[in-house]
Amino acid sequence: MRRTPARRPTIKDIAQRAGVSESAVSFALNGRPGVSEGTRNRVRRVAAQLGWQPSTAARALSGEGSATIGLVLARPASTLGVESFFLQLVSGVQEVLAARRLGLLFQVVPDLEAECEIYRRWWAERRVDGLLVVDPRTDDPRPALLTELGLPAVVIGAMNTHPGGEENTTSESHLANLWADDAGAMASVVDHLHDLGHRRIVHVAGLPELVHTQRRVNSLRAEAERRGLPEVRSVSTDYSDSEGAAATRRLLTGEHPPTAIVYDNDVLAVAGLAVATERGYRVPDDLSVIAWDDSVLCRSTHPPLTALSRDTTAFGQHAAEQLLAMLDGEAGTRVQDTLPHLLARGSTASPAEPTLG
Known part of the structure; x- marks a missing residue:
């Protein structure tokens, strides 16, 4: 059932609850003279009970919005x-x-x-x-x-x-x-790598709780199952260069290192490329690298990174x-x-x- 949106408490609401005029509420809340200390305290107590907060913009006070x-x-x-x-x-x-x-x-x-x-x-x-x-x-x-x-x-x-x-x-x-x-974009990545002959593909993903991460992971899994590729998987990171480097290092020192890695952003990909080079991998001969988001980082590396691009x-x-x-x-x-x-x-x-x- 659709809920009615809550309404912000107003000065009028406070005035009605406190049994005073709206001008008295304004005086009390703004620390201006013209009301007794007892009235001021009562108004402030009612305002707190209603969850009223002062507006930070004059336009909001006039009802025109905050812009x-x-x-x-x-x-x-x-x-x-x-x-x-x-x-x-x-x-x-x-x-x-x-x-x-x-x-x-x-x-x-x-x-x-x-x-x-x-x-x-x-x-x-x-x-x-x-x-x-x-x-x-x-x-x-x-x-x-x-x-x-x-x-x-x-x-x-x-x-x-x-x-x-x-x-x-x-x-x-x-x-x-x-x-x-994201699912369609991941499918295009797998198509590209599969056509090149890659069978061991790893996706270095971002935060696992994000919907777009799950869609990419699920699409990779579905594309791998459709092609009969058992050595395809995803690992999670926090999008940082440090976790991108650490994930790449683990993958390349494993028993069956991937021949291609897909990174969920440009920062992860550049960090991964650096680790691969450090370990003596030739990119793209020994390892192919793809970044999800194209950027100046992707175009500035050697070699420049294959990337998913959008405006x-x-x-x-x-x-x-x-x-x-x-x-x-x-x-x-x-x-x-x-x-x-x-x-x-x-x-x-x-x-x-x-x-x-």
Whole structure:
């Protein structure tokens, strides 16, 4: 059953509960003279009971909105410094918001619980008019919370609740979804490697709880089963260069090292390439390497990395445009964005028997 979004408490609500005028509430909450100390204390007590928070923007006080969009990223801050995806995504978002004279409120937090708490606080304080939500989880509490709060939001990335690929209206008019087909992209990667003759393929994946990670893992498994490839698997990391290097080192020192490794971002791939070179592997003769997200990093290595490419800036623009359409009164929709395409460069080739001692 669809729940009615919660309503933010107002000065009028406090006045009714405390039995005073709205002007008295304003005086009490803003520390202005004109009310007794007893009234001031009673008003503040009622405000706390109702969960009222002061607005940080004058436009919000006038009922016109905050003119701000929120984006919270629940990832280790140490993994963001060199990862180009989010920088490109935010630049696309900002380009669209700037045209409408809207601001972007961005915050990095350690986990999902902290992210949800920020949403509650921003809602109570009227800090944002809408949200861009990234990294959908396999068991994600955020859609239910946003439904409860009634905050317009665009979820960027595939959601578990929508397995199909067609555009459609979401079940909640204030929620929209923009996604790309990770499963189809992974299938194109396996096609490329299989056609080259690779049979031992490992996917160095990102965070396992993310829906897009699971879709890539499941697609790899399905493609391997379809082709009868038993030595194909995925391992998880946190997207950092240190874990990418450690995972690669374990794979290359194992009993049956892979002939091809697919990395879930450019940072992992560059770290893996460095480890392979350090251990005497010739890329691509002894090992083929593919990065999920193309970037200047992928084009600057030797050899340059084969990579899945898409216009991430445009992806951010599309997400922002969806959210603005909702703020203009349209219902939330689910839209599939352009499928990432594989750019073959010098890091992939047919496998040769290793000449390592």
